[in-house]
Amino acid sequence: MTAPLILDIGLVLLAAAAGGWLARRIGLPAVVGYLAVGLVISPFTPGYVADRDQIHLLADVGVALLLFEVGIEINIDRLRQEHGWLLAIAPIQVAITLAVSIGALMLAGLTPAAAGLVGLGIASSSSVVIVNITRSKRRTTDPPTERAMLGWSVVQDVAVVVISVVMLGLIGVNDRDPVIALVEFAAFVVVAFLVAWLLPRVLLALRGESDHFLIVSVAVALAVAAVGDYVFGVPLALAAFVAGLAISEGPTTNEARRRLLPFRDLFAVLFFVAVGSLIDPVALSTALPAVALVVGLVVVAKVGVSYVLARFGGLPRPLQLAVGLGQVGVFSFVIVSVGVAAGVVPVEWFAATLGAVVITIAASAVVARMVGPTQEPTPTATAAGL
Secondary structure (H helix, E strand, O other): OOHHHHHHHHHHHHHHHHHHHHHHHOOOOHHHHHHHHHHHOOOOOOOOOOOHHHHHHHHHHHHHHHHHHHHHHOOHHHHHHHOOOHHHHHHHHHHHHHHHHHHHHHHOOOOHHHHHHHHHHHHOOOHHHHHHHHHOOOOOOOHHHHHHHHHHHHHHHHHHHHHHHHHHHHHOOOOOOHHHHHHHHHHHHHHHHHHHHHHHHHHHHOOOOHHHHHHHHHHHHHHHHHHHHHOOOOOHHHHHHHHHHHOOOOHHHHHHHHHHHHHHHHHHHHHHHHHHHOOOHHHHHHOHHHHHHHHHHHHHHHHHHHHHHHHHOOOOOHHHHHHHOOOOOHHHHHHHHHHHHOOOOOHHHHHHHHHHHHHHHHHHHHHHHHOOOOOOOOOOOOOOOO
16 A cells, blocks of 8 residues: 555654754754754654655655756856865865874774775765855855855865765676776766757756656656666766756746756755764764764864865865865765665664764854854845755
């Protein structure tokens, strides 16, 4: 029967709405509420247990749409014009954070491959949380800082994707020869650019048919991501991001992005609930030293390094900018998950990453407000749902 599954989804979404609302009332991002709801409905806690397979399937749809839309939003030429320094500073931060994290994690007993994947997760931030910080009604950021923070996270995403593809290929997580894995990724990039050339032309012909316009936009996002994973061995979320990145901004693609937002927000909520449902309190309690190390690396090797580089680059409010970047995000979860599935990353370090996700998301959102001067928010839209 499908009715119980539909009931599961409905109850989970209602609980997520309540959790997000409560989180915002106490000054936290709604994402923290969604993660908490996932923990409540997980098999690791007493009470109601949702159908995890169903939730995770919808969560995969959500993360694919989320990263596809983030990829479309990135415009390298615009970033170069508005934040030229960021094109150099953000990759340097990723490289330094990754190097320091690998060294510390290897000292903690991880293999070089596992340390590389966890370290890469530490080096990346959450675009979703940063959007929340810069558009929240309670924000204390000013427009130049918001633009710099968003621009930094965008360049960071590009750098992390490039490094992760090389790293996953060298590690051989899909039982492929590293050279073959890199060639397959290059082939997927070619396919993504072909789709990027064709999609705006198809959407332009469908602009007068809103239903078909939306169907094609969603179908392309999901189909390209799935092809990248199934045919070329590129993890689903990374494939979706590359596909979106290949599509240049324009009136038609911007319209597609705008229409994708409600679907992205809805399914992305289920993604964060699914992440929360993976948190095992028992495993987390035994992994507390690892959680402390991951959080410490975020503070020292990412926030600290970002602060120094932001001051060097003359960017506005370097402390607030660095703190806003100080969380473990979606890419981190995806990369470490791939490592766990391949048997490269130990399960306890996966638990540590999940714990660090919750702690750093909450801390960065709150502290970023505290280190900025109080001001009346500018009249921009608040972050949708996340």
